[in-house]
Amino acid sequence: MDMEQWKEILQEWMNKTAQQLREIPIEQYLFGLFKRSKSDTILVAGLSGSGKTVLFYQLRDGSAHQGTVTSMDPNEGTFVLHSESSEKVKVCVVDVPGHSRLRPKLDEYLPQAAGLVFVVDALDFLPNCRAAAEYLFEILTKATVVKKKVPVLIVCNKTDKVTAHTKEFIRKQLEKEIDKLRASRTAISAADMSTEYALGVAGETFAFSQCHNKVSVGESSGLTGDISHVEQFIREHVRS
Ligand SMILES: Nc1nc2c(ncn2[C@@H]2O[C@H](COP(=O)(O)OP(=O)(O)OP(=O)(O)O)[C@@H](O)[C@H]2O)c(=O)[nH]1
Ligand SMILES: [Mg+2]
Numbered sequence: 001m002d003m004e005q006w007k008e009i010l011q012e013w014m015n016k017t018a019q020q021l022r023e024i025p026i027e028q029y030l031f032g033l034f035k036r037s038k039s040d041t042i043l044v045a046g047l048s049g050s051g052k053t054v055l056f057y058q059l060r061d062g063s064a065h066q067g068t069v070t071s072m073d074p075n076e077g078t079f080v081l082h083s084e085s086s087e088k089v090k091v092c093v094v095d096v097p098g099h100s101r102l103r104p105k106l107d108e109y110l111p112q113a114a115g116l117v118f119v120v121d122a123l124d125f126l127p128n129c130r131a132a133a134e135y136l137f138e139i140l141t142k143a144t145v146v147k148k149k150v151p152v153l154i155v156c157n158k159t160d161k162v163t164a165h166t167k168e169f170i171r172k173q174l175e176k177e178i179d180k181l182r183a184s185r186t187a188i189s190a191a192d193m194s195t196e197y198a199l200g201v202a203g204e205t206f207a208f209s210q211c212h213n214k215v216s217v218g219e220s221s222g223l224t225g226d227i228s229h230v231e232q233f234i235r236e237h238v239r240s
Helices: 003-038 052-061 105-112 125-140 143-147 167-188 228-237
Strands: 041-046 075-080 090-095 113-121 152-157 215-220
Touching: 041 052, 041 105, 041 125, 041 228, 052 075, 052 090, 052 113, 052 228, 105 113, 105 143, 113 125, 113 143, 113 228, 125 143, 125 152, 125 167, 152 167, 152 228, 167 215, 215 228
Parallel strands: 041 090, 041 113, 113 152, 152 215
Antiparallel strands: 075 090
């Protein structure tokens, strides 16, 4: 090969590289847009029967849609909150069914989560306290939740009934249960702990305030539409 041929090859290679470089920013730009629109997701999780689907309908339509049945698939919708009058910010809400077989669906949506609403049945709380704490423990130790500091709102639902437990009571009970779970999980194996993220401060009784992500407690009644704590949480964490 003579010098001219080498020059041609080199020129061709340089042209190709320049073209590739020009293409990258466009892809990155598109990817950025895609990602941005996706991080507006609010996940709604909690045990079966806690009232997630009713809450979903209240957020979207301002109505409870009487007669929900146990969900077999996540309910997903992108909409402006029904109660919204001024700002028209769209939010993607995903209601993940509480059935244990469907819970892994949560992991599919977590990378896009701007926040997570954990619904607790405040009426039938005591018999479900342990199970709710286990599910919450699982969520609070997920790598994505810990690393991305996903804010969590524990919402004590069904407060329309006078026999519903208060949010202070529920918070304390959940903290107590999680404290027990934490102790038993640590005892099982230190190796297992490497896959999940340790919760709270070693040597101290567990409190939600020890979490690196913000964990707050609110109350609601999906049935009557008294859902201002949930709406406030969504407005706070989903911005256009
Ligand atoms: N009193 C009262 N009942 C409620 C409230 N919210 C939901 N319920 C009732 O609780 C039951 C379960 O509500 P759902 O919204 O279907 O529960 P879910 O959390 O979606 O349950 P899964 O889909 O199985 O995970 C229904 O009978 C609702 O009518 C509430 O705020 N107050
Ligand atoms: Mg449901």
